[in-house]
Amino acid sequence: MSNTREMKQEWKMVKQGKVRSVYEPVDNSTIRPQLVALVAGDGVSAFDEKLGVSVPDKGKYLTKISAGWFNHFIENTGYLTAFVTANDDELPEYFQRPEFYGRTTIMQKMRMLPVEAIIRGYITGSAWKAYQNGEREICGVKLEDGLENCGKFKEPIFTPTTKAPVGQHDENLTHKELVEILASAKLGIPDPAHYAVVLENLAINIYKVGAEYALRHGVILADTKLEFGIDDYDHLKVADELFTPDSSRFWYANRYAPGKDQESMDKQIIRNYIADEKAAGRRVDDIPDSILKKTASAYAYCHSLLFS
Numbered sequence: 001m002s003n004t005r006e007m008k009q010e011w012k013m014v015k016q017g018k019v020r021s022v023y024e025p026v027d028n029s030t031i032r033p034q035l036v037a038l039v040a041g042d043g044v045s046a047f048d049e050k051l052g053v054s055v056p057d058k059g060k061y062l063t064k065i066s067a068g069w070f071n072h073f074i075e076n077t078g079y080l081t082a083f084v085t086a087n088d089d090e091l092p093e094y095f096q097r098p099e100f101y102g103r104t105t106i107m108q109k110m111r112m113l114p115v116e117a118i119i120r121g122y123i124t125g126s127a128w129k130a131y132q133n134g135e136r137e138i139c140g141v142k143l144e145d146g147l148e149n150c151g152k153f154k155e156p157i158f159t160p161t162t163k164a165p166v167g168q169h170d171e172n173l174t175h176k177e178l179v180e181i182l183a184s185a186k187l188g189i190p191d192p193a194h195y196a197v198v199l200e201n202l203a204i205n206i207y208k209v210g211a212e213y214a215l216r217h218g219v220i221l222a223d224t225k226l227e228f229g230i231d232d233y234d235h236l237k238v239a240d241e242l243f244t245p246d247s248s249r250f251w252y253a254n255r256y257a258p259g260k261d262q263e264s265m266d267k268q269i270i271r272n273y274i275a276d277e278k279a280a281g282r283r284v285d286d287i288p289d290s291i292l293k294k295t296a297s298a299y300a301y302c303h304s305l306l307f308s
Contacts, residue, residue, distance in 0.1 A: 011037060011094040018045035019062070019246060024109070025092075033232065034109040035084065037092070038240070039100060044287070044295075046271050048169050053287045060102040061299040062244045067105065068307040069210065069242040077209060079202070082108040082229055082239035110229020110239050111187045115178060116170060117199060117226040118159045119207040124150050124222055124249065124262075127159070140174040150222070150251075151258040156207050158200045175200075187230055198236055199228060210243050217305050219265070220256055222249035245299050265302040269295045 009030070015022040023037040040059035044051045067086035073079050084106040085091070095104045120127060127138055128149055136143045139159040160178050161170035173181065175196060182192040189195050203226050214221040225247040227240040241247055245266035255263055264272075273291045277284045 009092075009094070011092065018050045019043055019059075020241075023094075028109065036107050036109045037095060038105045038107060039095075040103045040105075044267065044270060044292075046267065046274055048164065051270075051287065053292060055292050055299070056296045058296060058299060061296075061303055062241065062246055063103050063105055065244045065299075065303050065306065066241040068303070069244075072213065073206075073209070073238075073242070079206060079209075080231075080235055080237040081242075082110050082231070082237045083242075084108060105241075107239055108231060108237070110231060110237060112227065112229040112239065113182065113187070113199070114163050114185050115173065115181055116161045116163050117203040117228060118161055118223065119156050119203050119226065120153065120159055120223040121156045121207065121211055122150055122152050122220070122222040122249075123147050139172045140176075148259045150256075150260065150262050156204050156211075158204055160199075188234070189230065190234065195236065202228075202236060202238075206238060214243075214250070214306065215253060218253045219302065219305050220251040220253050220262075222251055222262070224248040245302055250302050265298040265305075267295060269298060 010026045011023045012026055013021050014024050014036075019040060021039045021041070023039065025031060025035065028034045040062045042054035042056065042058040044053055044055055044058070063086050067083070070081055070083035070086075073081055074083065086105040088096075088101050088104075091100070091104055091106065123131060123143075130138065131143060131147060136145070138157070141157045141159065160173045162173065162181070164170045178199075179193050179196045182189055182195055206226065207221070207224055210224070211221040221243060224243055226238055226242070228236055229239045231237055248266060249268060250265040251262040252265070261272075270287060270291060273287065274284050
């Protein structure tokens with residue numbers, strides 16, 4: 001990353017997501033590989049909606065946790081990633097400002113897949129709700145009878161979804177639908193059916209590595225959302241963020257007990273508050289400071305367990 005500190009060019013915001021803003025150099029063609037910057041804010045999204053509240057220093061913990069995971073994979077595995085750096089002193093000159101410190105990640109620019117790779121090691125969330133309603137198949141994966149809430153699958157399952165705009169709901173995809181989306185995405189993929197298989201195997205293996213590492217540090221990585229892109233050489237690389245409390249469910253390993261909901265170290269704290277309020281017939285116009293502070297503490301503790 002030695003060249004980024006020398007770059008003098010201006011950067012511009014090209015996309016503002018629910019949590020992260022994406023920046024590109026005004027003249028990205030002068031850089032090889034081409035780069036993007038992801039700047040994490042403190043905003044919160046839940047149930048496919050962006051909430052008008054902030055979790056203190058959330059963006060900084062998302063950046064630190066994600067960088068910790070990327071560095072772990074780079075140093076200990078052969079998996080390819082789009083990650084370049086999140087070190088403040090290695091950022092391009094444009095980001096050498098206080099508002100960007102601790103929040104900025106530099107990535108290689110990818111042709112991003114228009115799907116989210118969801119890997120579930122345990123049955124919880126929407127999958128458990130569907131299972132309670134009698135469904136025994138998710139994204140074409142057959143589920144056995146007799147599973148219990150938050151129970152562990154014999155093997156992690158791959159349940160990809162669409163990548164819906166803000167305010168819309170992601171839809172589950174079968175393998176056939178996944179291939180069709182990759183084929184129609186105009187990403188220059190030479191063999192969409194092959195890439196769909198590679199994506200599934202790669203996502204599951206990356207999850208397994210993360211889950212094993214987390215468990216050694218007292219954390220259960222119950223499920224996660226991964227995003228992948230394709231580089232100039234048609235290599236599939238994990239990008240965006242990796243195993244953060246925004247994209248994953250983290251549980252305390254020493255408190256784990258299947259058959260009930262688990263205590264979380266992620267944004268499920270906010271989801272639970274909203275769900276409980278709605279179940280009680282109350283409107284949710286705001287999130288109390290106590291819930292926001294509890295979420296901030298959970299993110300900080302999750303980071304301390306995994307990387308301190």
